[in-house]
Amino acid sequence: MVKLAVQPEVEKKVNFEKEDLPELLSPAGSFEAVIAAVENGADAVYLGLKNFNARRQAQNFDFRELKEAVDYAHLKGTKVYLAFNVLIKNSELREALESVVRAYNLGVDAVMLQDFGLSYLLRKHYPEIPLHASTQMNVHNLSQLKFLEKVGFKRVILSRELSLSEISFLCRNTSLEIEVFVHGALCFSYSGQCLFSSLVGGRSGNRGLCTQPCRLSYELWSKKGKEETLGPYLLSTSELMVLPKLKDLWKAGVKALKIEGRMRSPEYVAAATRVYREALGELKKGESEGLLSLKKKVEVLEEVFNRGFNCAYLEGKSGNELMSYNRPNHRGVFLGRVTFVNQYTGEVGLRLRRALSVGDEVEFWVKEGGRVALKVEEIKVDGEEKIQAAEGERAVLFPAEGRHKIKVGDRVFRKYNALLMREIRKSYMGKVHMKERAKGESFEKRRKIKVSLKEIKFPELKRKLSPEVYLAVSTSSLDTAREALRAGADWIYFNLIPFSGEKIDEKELIVFLEEANGKGCKIAFRIPNVWREKERVVLNGDALSYVNAFVLDNFGQILVLERYKLPFILDYHLYAFNSFSAHFFKDYEISRITASLELSLEEIVELSSHFIFPLEYPVHGFPEVMISEHCILQARKEKGCEEYCFKSKMFKLRDRKGYFFPVKTDIHCRSHVFNSRSLCLYAHLNQLYQAGIRYFRIFLENFSPEEAGSIVQIYREGLLKVSRGEKVELKEVERVHPTFSKFTTGHLFRGVV
Numbered sequence: 213m214v215k216l217a218v219q220p221e222v223e224k225k226v227n228f229e230k231e232d233l234p235e236l237l238s239p240a241g242s243f244e245a246v247i248a249a250v251e252n253g254a255d256a257v258y259l260g261l262k263n264f265n266a267r268r269q270a271q272n273f274d275f276r277e278l279k280e281a282v283d284y285a286h287l288k289g290t291k292v293y294l295a296f297n298v299l300i301k302n303s304e305l306r307e308a309l310e311s312v313v314r315a316y317n318l319g320v321d322a323v324m325l326q327d328f329g330l331s332y333l334l335r336k337h338y339p340e341i342p343l344h345a346s347t348q349m350n351v352h353n354l355s356q357l358k359f360l361e362k363v364g365f366k367r368v369i370l371s372r373e374l375s376l377s378e379i380s381f382l383c384r385n386t387s388l389e390i391e392v393f394v395h396g397a398l399c400f401s402y403s404g405q406c407l408f409s410s411l412v413g414g415r416s417g418n419r420g421l422c423t424q425p426c427r428l429s430y431e432l433w434s435k436k437g438k439e440e441t442l443g444p445y446l447l448s449t450s451e452l453m454v455l456p457k458l459k460d461l462w463k464a465g466v467k468a469l470k471i472e473g474r475m476r477s478p479e480y481v482a483a484a485t486r487v488y489r490e491a492l493g494e495l496k497k498g499e500s501e502g503l504l505s506l507k508k509k510v511e512v513l514e515e516v517f518n519r520g521f522n523c524a525y526l527e528g529k530s531g532n533e534l535m536s537y538n539r540p541n542h543r544g545v546f547l548g549r550v551t552f553v554n555q556y557t558g559e560v561g562l563r564l565r566r567a568l569s570v571g572d573e574v575e576f577w578v579k580e581g582g583r584v585a586l587k588v589e590e591i592k593v594d595g596e597e598k599i600q601a602a603e604g605e606r607a608v609l610f611p612a613e614g615r616h617k618i619k620v621g622d623r624v625f626r627k628y629n630a631l632l633m634r635e636i637r638k639s640y641m642g643k644v645h646m647k648e649r650a651k652g653e654s655f656e657k658r659r660k661i662k663v664s665l666k667e668i669k670f671p672e673l674k675r676k677l678s679p680e681v682y683l684a685v686s687t688s689s690l691d692t693a694r695e696a697l698r699a700g701a702d703w704i705y706f707n708l709i710p711f712s713g714e715k716i717d718e719k720e721l722i723v724f725l726e727e728a729n730g731k732g733c734k735i736a737f738r739i740p741n742v743w744r745e746k747e748r749v750v751l752n753g754d755a756l757s758y759v760n761a762f763v764l765d766n767f768g769q770i771l772v773l774e775r776y777k778l779p780f781i782l783d784y785h786l787y788a789f790n791s792f793s794a795h796f797f798k799d800y801e802i803s804r805i806t807a808s809l810e811l812s813l814e815e816i817v818e819l820s821s822h823f824i825f826p827l828e829y830p831v832h833g834f835p836e837v838m839i840s841e842h843c844i845l846q847a848r849k850e851k852g853c854e855e856y857c858f859k860s861k862m863f864k865l866r867d868r869k870g871y872f873f874p875v876k877t878d879i880h881c882r883s884h885v886f887n888s889r890s891l892c893l894y895a896h897l898n899q900l901y902q903a904g905i906r907y908f909r910i911f912l913e914n915f916s917p918e919e920a921g922s923i924v925q926i927y928r929e930g931l932l933k934v935s936r937g938e939k940v941e942l943k944e945v946e947r948v949h950p951t952f953s954k955f956t957t958g959h960l961f962r963g964v965v
């Protein structure tokens with residue numbers, strides 16, 4: 213038996229009590245948020261330019277504002293990191309490089325990146341600029357850290373799905389600084405691996421424009437029909453909040469703690485920063501609680517944004533405690549229940565669990581019709597008008613609209629606490645004059661790096677394109693692989709982590725591999741984008757002898773697998789978005805790279821003409837739009853996932869427009885969500901060929917073996933024609949596959965903005 217994994221290395225010994233506290237890193241979507249963060253104790257803030265960052269919908273900064281923000285933060289001893297964590301097109305590389313260098317000249321302390329090409333260019337030409345690998349880079353195993361160490365990164369922001377023991381293991385085995393998220397919104401998908409918003413709505417999370425379709429309602433369908441679920445928001449996670457685990461993270465060796473929320477208000481930034489600053493201060497002093505007890509701290513955090521809190525992943529759990537199935541947005545804090553309603557006078561009474569003030573905004577959770585909202589303008593206690601009512605008092609409120617829906621027993625929540633917000637604002641509002649002061653002062657020496665645009669001279673293509681074309685398919689089913697072989701696939705990629713119900717028998721696999729090799733069909737084992745340290749795949753050594761390559765969707769595995777001396781094919785989540793993406797991997801045995809699914813045909817032509825490796829492109833099937841550590845099937849009422857997760861193959865999510873998204877789970881109980889419509893680029897094979905694509909890929913994961921066979925056959929014949937210079941047309945295949953014309957062309961003709 214052969215193990216496909218590196219063994220853990222000797223751990224660094226860390227005496228955490230002698231270590232400095234981790235850096236507290238706060239988000240800033242505006243200048244006011246910078247002030248809010250700095251004045252409330254952030255050690256560093258992270259912010260983005262108007263373009264090129266993962267929160268393009270926030271207010272963000274132009275260079276003048278960036279200069280002011282850096283000056284102001286540095287005056288106060290706070291660092292500034294530039295979030296530049298999006299994918300960059302060839303046409304944008306020059307501006308991107310100039311922007312990073314200009315920001316560095318203005319004083320930013322480091323740059324957070326997702327794009328491989330930009331990382332390569334910065335490291336090569338501007339080695340003095342410290343690089344942080346964004347969580348969008350999907351880093352969660354040691355080999356990825358080793359890779360990033362080698363290419364010169366300084367810090368890595370880990371995937372949010374890791375447990376404390378995994379984080380500790382990683383911290384103790386790398387020289388890189390490790391940063392983790394401690395508070396704020398959680399993506400349902402592993403960050404940077406989500407194509408949901410992009411493929412469904414055309415606005416890409418990889419370009420900072422995610423429309424958050426995971427916060428919408430969905431139904432779960434099985435073969436039997438609609439399943440009862442614990443709530444309608446099946447993909448909506450609750451908020452991360454790690455206050456109870458701060459000491460453990462420090463002990464683990466984490467160097468920076470990050471609060472999420474560049475889209476959130478300055479008040480939110482101030483409150484979250486203040487709470488974590490105080491908690492860290494207590495840790496350092498060895499106190500258990502300072503001014504605010506843990507309960508009080510959590511209450512403050514709940515008031516500013518609450519959809520339920522969890523730190524489940526840190527505890528190694530990924531169950532329903534992570535989710536907010538019934539409410540995807542801020543629910544506020546519980547104020548009490550309605551004790552009487554007087555429809556004639558308009559009075560609604562409640563016994564308060566918390567103090568309430570004029571100016572607060574509350575919501576009555578009525579049984580029919582959802583919520584009734586009220587901005588409190590009048591409060592009466594014992595018939596007397598008051599500005600504030602205390603905890604325990606019986607308060608009378610006067611909702612106008614929707615009053616008739618309110619019933620005795622309904623719950624009331626406060627969504628906006630006017631008094632608290634005023635107090636929070638006081639913590640930073642008076643300091644705004646610092647902005648003016650910062651403007652006039654030159655208190656630190658400006659850096660003066662010049663960008664030479666020769667540095668982004670796109671490589672001329674040296675290799676000669678042969679006319680030959682290759683058809684590759686991916687599957688985790690042996691039956692499907694047999695059909696694909698029969699129908700003429702040139703390459704078969706076996707998913708090394710099979711989906712539920714698709715376990716491959718090793719003996720049968722060997723027989724098949726022998727047959728495939730005999731017919732000249734090449735075989736690759738495919739490693740998915742998520743590959744946690746604890747996951748060791750043990751393969752039959754005989755099987756490996758039939759393998760011609762590894763398909764990798766996780767770059768760390770290059771270092772793990774290079775000892776097998778087989779070439780690598782890089783898959784579509786290792787986004788080849790610009791020509792320099794290839795250079796990031798140039799020191800390794802790469803046989804081809806899959807072009808990003810978010811590029812348009814025009815951009816693929818541009819990419820291909822300067823790309824140092826051959827390109828592969830997916831032309832048919834359902835791309836995976838999300839991979840989540842949380843198993844969607846756990847939302848099934850009273851049933852959970854155990855009964856089905858490893859057996860049944862067929863589940864779907866139905867969105868509000870009636871589209872069905874296939875869902876699969878795998879042996880790690882992870883959810884894989886696929887696009888609702890299959891990609892079909894049959895009609896555009898000639899254009900892709902002209903664009904320089906010679907490797908064409910079909911995702912067979914959501915087709916039956918019979919369907920798979922016929923699809924492969926159609927493409928096989930089509931590609932033969934293409935390589936002979938003949939034109940292929942959709943109408944030729946519509947007789948066999950009338951659905952082909954209903955499928956999607958993905959981003960081929962629209963791209964992403």
Ligand code: SF4
Binds near residue numbers: 409422426427
């Ligand atoms: S999980 Fe995907 S759709 Fe949801 S917020 Fe994250 S990137 Fe956007």
Ligand SMILES: [Zn+2]
Binds near residue numbers: 845857
């Ligand atoms: Zn499961």
